[in-house]
Amino acid sequence: GENVEQHPSTLSVQEGDSAVIKCTYSDSASNYFPWYKQELGKRPQLIIDIRSNVGEKKDQRIAVTLNKTAKHFSLHITETQPEDSAVYFCAARPPSFILTGGGNKLTFGTGTQLKVEL
Amino acid sequence: DTEVTQTPKHLVMGMTNKKSLKCEQHMGHRAMYWYKQKAKKPPELMFVYSYEKLSINESVPSRFSPECPNSSLLNLHLHALQPEDSALYLCASSQEQGFEQFFGPGTRLTVL
Numbered sequence: 481g482e483n484v485e486q487h488p489s490t491l492s493v494q495e496g497d498s499a500v501i502k503c504t505y506s507d508s509a510s511n512y513f514p515w516y517k518q519e520l521g522k523r524p525q526l527i528i529d530i531r532s533n534v535g536e537k538k539d540q541r542i543a544v545t546l547n548k549t550a551k552h553f554s555l556h557i558t559e560t561q562p563e564d565s566a567v568y569f570c571a572a573r574p575p576s577f578i579l580t581g582g583g584n585k586l587t588f589g590t591g592t593q594l595k596v597e598l
Numbered sequence: 599d600t601e602v603t604q605t606p607k608h609l610v611m612g613m614t615n616k617k618s619l620k621c622e623q624h625m626g627h628r629a630m631y632w633y634k635q636k637a638k639k640p641p642e643l644m645f646v647y648s649y650e651k652l653s654i655n656e657s658v659p660s661r662f663s664p665e666c667p668n669s670s671l672l673n674l675h676l677h678a679l680q681p682e683d684s685a686l687y688l689c690a691s692s693q694e695q696g697f698e699q700f701f702g703p704g705t706r707l708t709v710l
Contacts, residue, residue, distance in 0.1 A: 512697045523688065523701040524641060531697070569640050573697070583629035583648035584692065586699065588640035 482507040482574045486589025493560050494597055501592045503570035504552040512573040513553045514586070515544060519566045527568075528555070560596045568592045602702035604689050610708045613679060619705045621672040621689030630672040631690040631699065632664055634683075641688055641701075647672060679709045 483506040493499050505513075514529035530537045530544045530553065537544050541560075546553040557564055571586040602623045611617050621630065629648045633641035646654035647666045661683075663675040672689055689702040 514698065516701075523703045525701070526698055529698065567638065571640075583631075583646045583653050584697070584699075585643060585646065585654060591638065591640055593638070 482510060482572055482587040484570060484572050484587050484589040486570050486592060488592060489590065490593045490595070492595045492597060495560060495562060497560055499555075499557045499560050499564070499594055499596075501555045501568055501570070501594070502552060503554070503572075503589045504550075505572040505587075506551065507572070507574045508548070508551060510572040510574045512584075513544070513546060514571050514573075515555050516569045516571065517566045518569065524569060557594075560594075562596050562598060565594055565596045568594055602689055602691055602700050604687075604702040604705050606705055607703070608706045608708075610710065611676065611679065612710050613681075615679075616675070616677045618676065619674040619687055619689075619707075621674075621702055622670055623691045623700070623702075624670055625691065625693070625700070626669075627691035627693045627700070628669060629692045630666065631692075632662075632672070632674050633688040633690065633701075635686045635688055635704070645674075676707075679707075681709050683707065684709045 486503045511532040516524035517527045518524045528542050528544050530546050541558045543556040569591050570589040573586050605620045631646050632644040635641045643656050644658045645664045650666045661678045665673040686704045688704045690699040692699045
């Protein structure tokens with residue numbers, strides 16, 4: 481099955497700096513890669529996602545890049561702010577787990593605790 | 599309504615109790631999920647329902663029993679749980695032709 485590795489497990493940056501989190505996946509057929517942000521005690525929230533037919537996607541201060549050849553994708557946060565402090569999870573979706581009705585199975589990375597210091 | 603809701607927010611139960619978690623969405627999504635999440639770990643998939651039918655069971659112990667009474671509701675019935683089952687239980691849903699999974703706020707379960 482799919483396996484997703486995520487690095488680093490913790491990341492501390494100064495406010496205003498950039499943060500980069502990297503994930504690698506094992507199933508070359510995986511075609512959807514979301515990133516979730518989870519604040520303490522809250523639900524995971526999708527912040528950005530990318531599909532396998534796209535190499536890069538940007539939404540304001542957040543961007544995701546995908547390298548299908550190397551089977552890795554990265555989250556880039558620029559001009560970090562204290563409210564960016566949270567745990568970030570990457571995920572990959574292999575097509576073998578896409579069901580009728582839209583059900584699908586995500587394989588999550590182990591998470592990165594991002595701390596933005598003043 | 600663009601949210602997944604879950605009740606209760608917190609639940610404390612003994613190992614001999616029977617309780618249920620409830621999840622509701624009114625976004626017309628036809629796939630619904632139960633996840634278990636331990637502190638600082640990623641969500642761990644338990645069950646997936648598609649069109650109100652159980653499609654994926656990730657070898658979850660029988661003390662967890664899911665139910666999908668209709669396309670908007672998802673229940674998780676709990677019986678004879680163990681202290682190690684204490685966790686945040688998240689519900690999620692996704693649309694028929696979509697990719698994104700929308701998560702509910704979760705139920706914080708403590709088993710004494």
